[in-house]
Amino acid sequence: MGREQESKPAALFFSTSLSDAEFAAIAKRVREWTGISLSPEKKALVVSRLSRRLRELGIPSFRTYLQHLDTDADEVDRFIDLMTTNETHFFREGHHFQILAGWARERCREPLTIWSAAASTGEEAYTIAMVLAEECGVTAPWSVVATDIALKVLAIGERGRYPIERAKEIPPHYLKRYFLRGVGNQTGWMRVVEALRQKVRWQRLNLVEFDPQRMGRFDAVFLRNVLIYFDPPTKAEVVRRVLTTLKEGGMLFLGHAETLTPGDFPLQSVAPTVYRKCLSAE
Numbered sequence: 001m002g003r004e005q006e007s008k009p010a011a012l013f014f015s016t017s018l019s020d021a022e023f024a025a026i027a028k029r030v031r032e033w034t035g036i037s038l039s040p041e042k043k044a045l046v047v048s049r050l051s052r053r054l055r056e057l058g059i060p061s062f063r064t065y066l067q068h069l070d071t072d073a074d075e076v077d078r079f080i081d082l083m084t085t086n087e088t089h090f091f092r093e094g095h096h097f098q099i100l101a102g103w104a105r106e107r108c109r110e111p112l113t114i115w116s117a118a119a120s121t122g123e124e125a126y127t128i129a130m131v132l133a134e135e136c137g138v139t140a141p142w143s144v145v146a147t148d149i150a151l152k153v154l155a156i157g158e159r160g161r162y163p164i165e166r167a168k169e170i171p172p173h174y175l176k177r178y179f180l181r182g183v184g185n186q187t188g189w190m191r192v193v194e195a196l197r198q199k200v201r202w203q204r205l206n207l208v209e210f211d212p213q214r215m216g217r218f219d220a221v222f223l224r225n226v227l228i229y230f231d232p233p234t235k236a237e238v239v240r241r242v243l244t245t246l247k248e249g250g251m252l253f254l255g256h257a258e259t260l261t262p263g264d265f266p267l268q269s270v271a272p273t274v275y276r277k278c279l280s281a282e
């Protein structure tokens with residue numbers, strides 16, 4: 001027995017129990033760094049997302065991990081990657097892209113810049129790009145800016161490579177024109193064609209602390225399925241800042257659960273969750 005113990009490496013003891021005080025400390029940092037509000041019901045989610053990271057680092061408890069976070073800036077990036085929910089898909093909320101297509105069709109000669117403001121792994125930005133390429137041509141003077149707070153998803157988006165199963169989200173004629181199927185060691189993957197990838201610029205951006213004056217001006221903004229993570233004052237502040245970047249008459253697209261009261265902002269309602277910035281708003 002004694003000999004067996006000697007020959008095995010010492011096992012690190014991991015405690016995956018998270019006290020209320022530790023959860024509160026984690027939620028405080030998430031809020032400070034991302035604006036995301038974590039209610040106490042999210043405790044199990046936090047445990048499941050962080051436990052693996054603790055193991056990877058060989059850190060035995062959440063208390064020690066919190067100390068580590070305060071001294072390691074790179075770990076803050078990993079923490080943000082883990083604490084954000086990045087679910088997305090191509091052509092999500094399809095009616096938005098029908099409206100975008102009709103709107104773009106009439107403006108193909110103008111330089112159009114569209115912002116995908118919580119782009120996650122890029123499906124939204126590339127859907128916008130496919131619709132604009134289809135309506136105006138890939139060489140027309142439009143471009144897409146894709147931003148997110150999480151570095152991991154930005155890297156995936158910039159690469160533009162997705163598992164082949166995701167093809168079912170994309171109408172066949174778009175798939176044929178704008179994706180290449182991987183072969184050899186890329187079997188099982190598909191990649192956005194280079195001409196389209198070049199139309200999308202990637203940038204890290206935190207919606208709760210960016211400077212709208214340094215962002216340029218957009219003809220349309222997709223701010224979808226991110227406001228739901230913020231409390232009402234934070235949500236209002238983010239919308240206010242984003243609207244500063246939107247041109248007069250520009251379009252704002254929100255997620256299906258993120259309606260605004262147009263009277264609270266200089267917006268006219270165009271369709272459910274689609275707004276236009278009022279002409280007199282500048």
Ligand SMILES: C[S@@+](CC[C@H](N)C(=O)[O-])C[C@H]1O[C@@H](n2cnc3c(N)ncnc32)[C@H](O)[C@@H]1O
Nearest residue numbers: 034084086088118120149150206207224225226
């Ligand atoms: C559920 S995804 C939405 C993706 C896409 N817009 C869609 O509707 O399919 C939410 C994204 O918001 C990002 N996010 C959360 N807080 C953010 C913040 N403060 N600034 C920028 N992005 C943030 C997350 O990293 C995540 O990728």
